[in-house]
Amino acid sequence: MTSIGIKDLYTDLNESISGLKQNNSAVRNARAVVEQALNDGRTAYGINTGFGAMARQKIGPDALKQLQRNLILSHSVGTGDPIPKEISRLMMQLKVHSLGIGNSGISETTFQRLLFFLDHDMIPVIPQKGSVGASxxxxxxxxxxxxxxxxxxxxxxHGNKTMPAKACLEKHNLQPIDLQAKDGLSLINGTQLMSAYGAYVLEKSLHLLKMADLIGAMSLEALQGSITPFDERIHKLRPHDGQKVSSENIRTLLVESEILESHRHCGKVQDPYSLRCIPQVHGASRDAIAHAIQTVETEINSVTDNPLVFENGDxxxxxxFHGQPLALVLDYSKIALAELASISERRTYLLLEGHDGLPKLLMEKTGINSGFMIPQYTSAALVSENKVLAHPSSVDSIPTSMGQEDHVSMGSISALHLYQIYKxxxxxxxxxxxxxxxxxDFRKPLKPGKGVDIAHTYVRNTIPHATEDHYFKNDISKAVxxxxxxxxxxxxxxxxxxxQ
Structure with a gap:
């Protein structure tokens, strides 16, 4: 099977799903083990027993299909806003990929129906809340x-409206299916909500980290900051990978800077931390994200349901299914991303103070104009909200299933908060x-570093220079x-x- 990586997440998943449509022998082989166990009359959890606290209750052969149907119905108690369609699709793709590894024992009929759903963009509507991140x-x-x-x-x-599943099945000339023994448990046991949110955000974070360095470099140039703190020799003495990468990115972006040359000998000794410590702060977030990616990649290439089926018949x-590995790194990622916003807001604030020839609030006629004062308020509000959301969810646990499930990860809450922090x-x-x-704009005719100049021109092609107050929300939307x-x-x- 294709191994799924975060960097090429969607390409890898499409290759995996395509391969499973061509060959799902591993699914069939695992199913044969389940069928043999049923024929032998063996007791196997969730196949011919109840679930959770009712695991010791044996279920007769004539009730096995009803057992699986009831499992889906009884557990469909989610609440809250629906998960975005793109992440719901990712959940289903990750579930299919995991089932395709061949240790779940799902029936081929059910597995093929999931493949059909994906092939025809039939993506279920899934409420956000209700998981405790275990089982x-x-x-x-x-x-x-x-x-x-x-x-x-x-x-x-378009992912904007919903339609009843029954009507959609009829549109495709499909009938609902009867879940076979083990099917329901294979479908709902797993960490695919946590994994999907984690994979979605981490894949986007790879680009976000580059943009954070680029935007930081733009502020550094606009504030006539020093390039000395980005000297390679400094970072060799504290060789954290992320720190080295961020400092190298900044050096690359500032090459051929006229602004830097204009104040190279100005006598300013040190810049504020939000400029001087960009490599250390951005770099630490990079390293945290790298660790999270490693964990999430392991998870999405794993089998996380229960019980597990093995070739020898066991x-x-x-x-x-316990989400602790994900819960910890999703919490870690929350903090890492929140810090990118925290230091960014401080740089925005510096840009408004009128340092080194910049007009206060970045407009020449203030009083009648508030200038860029209020967008910084929005940044401050979002940074403060992130501080609340970044509180680790994984330190909490509430027992469920009459104490049978007495420690849970709450990783689903980590996942939802990570998504909001990212936004x-x-x-x-x-x-x-x-x-x-x-x-x-106020540094012209001096040119910034080549990378910063490209970015500045790119922005100006979409967002014009502001000479008076206007509807700034449009500018923010365009900037996003x-x-x-x-x-x-x-x-x-x-x-x-x-x-990098």
């Missing part, structure tokens, strides 16, 4: 499985991006679009070299 993401995955039974809802093509009950960081960095661009699009980084890397 798998039970409630969200149960909602993912509901449309197999003709229940629940699918997203429309069916073993364990705890691979807030986008906004904060976007505000710094268009604020730094405004400040750079620039931030999330890979075109700007592509131009910089084409002209200079690939940023």
């Amino acid at each position: 798998g993401d039970l409630a969200p995955l149960a909602h993912m499985a509901l449309p197999l039974l003709g229940l629940g809802d699918f997203w429309d093509e 069916i073993l009950s364990g705890g691979n 807030n960081v986008e906004q904060v960095l976007a505000i710094e991006l268009f604020t730094a661009s405004q400040a750079l 679009d620039i931030l999330t699009d890979h075109s700007l980084i592509g131009q910089v890397e084409h002209e200079l070299k690939e940023l």
Whole structure:
């Protein structure tokens, strides 16, 4: 099977799903083990027993299909806003990839129906909340499985509206299916909500980290900061990987800077930490994200349901569904991303203070104009919100299932908060991006470093220089679009070299 990596997440997943459509022999072989166990009359958890606290209750052969159906219905108790369609699709892809490894024992009929759903963009509507991050993401995955039974809802093509699953199945000339023994448990046991949110954010963070360095370099130039703290010799003496990468990125972006040359001998000894310590702060976040990626890549290439089926006929009950490995690194990632916004907001604040020839609030006629004062308020609000969201969810546990599940990870909460922090960081960095661009206008005719100059020109092609107050929200939205699009980084890397 294709191994899934974060950097090429969507390409790898598409290759995996495509391969499973061509050959799912591992799924069939695992299913044969389950069928043999049923024929032999062996007792196997969740296959012919109850679940959780009812694991000791044996279920007769005539009730096995009803057992699996009831499992999906009873666990479909999620609440809150729906998960975005893109992440719901990712959940299903990761579930199919895990089932395809061949240690779950799902029936081929059910597995093929999931493949059909993906192939036809039939993505279930899944509520965000209800998982405690152990025994798998039970409630969200149960909602993912509901449309197999003709229940629940699918997203429309654009992910804006929903439609009843029954009507959508009829549109494709499909009937609901009967889940076979073990199917329901294979579907809802697993860490796919946590994994999907983690993979989604971490994949985007690889680009965000480059943009954070670029935007930081723009502010450094606009504030006539010193390049000395980015000297390679400094970072060799404290050789954290992320720190070395960020300092090298800044040096690359500032090459051929006229602004740097204009104040090289100005006598200023030190810049504020938000400029001088960019490599140390951005770098620490880089290292944290790298560690999280390593853990999430292991997770999404694992089998995390229960019980697990093995070639020799063993069916073993364990705890691979427990979300603790993810919960810890998702919390760690929350903090890492929140710090990118925290230091960014401080640089935005510096840009407004009127340092070294810049007009206060970055407008020449203030009083009648508030200038860039209020976008910084928004940054401050989002940074403060991130401090609340970054509190580690994984330090909490509330027992469930009558004490059978007496320690849970709460990693699902980590995942939801990580997503919100990421969206807030986008906004904060976007505000710094268009604020730094405004400040750079006042440094003309001197040119900044080549990478910064490319970025400044790119922004100005979309967001004009502001001479008076106007509807700044449009500027922020445009800046977010620039931030999330890979075109700007592509131009910089084409002209200079690939940023790390």
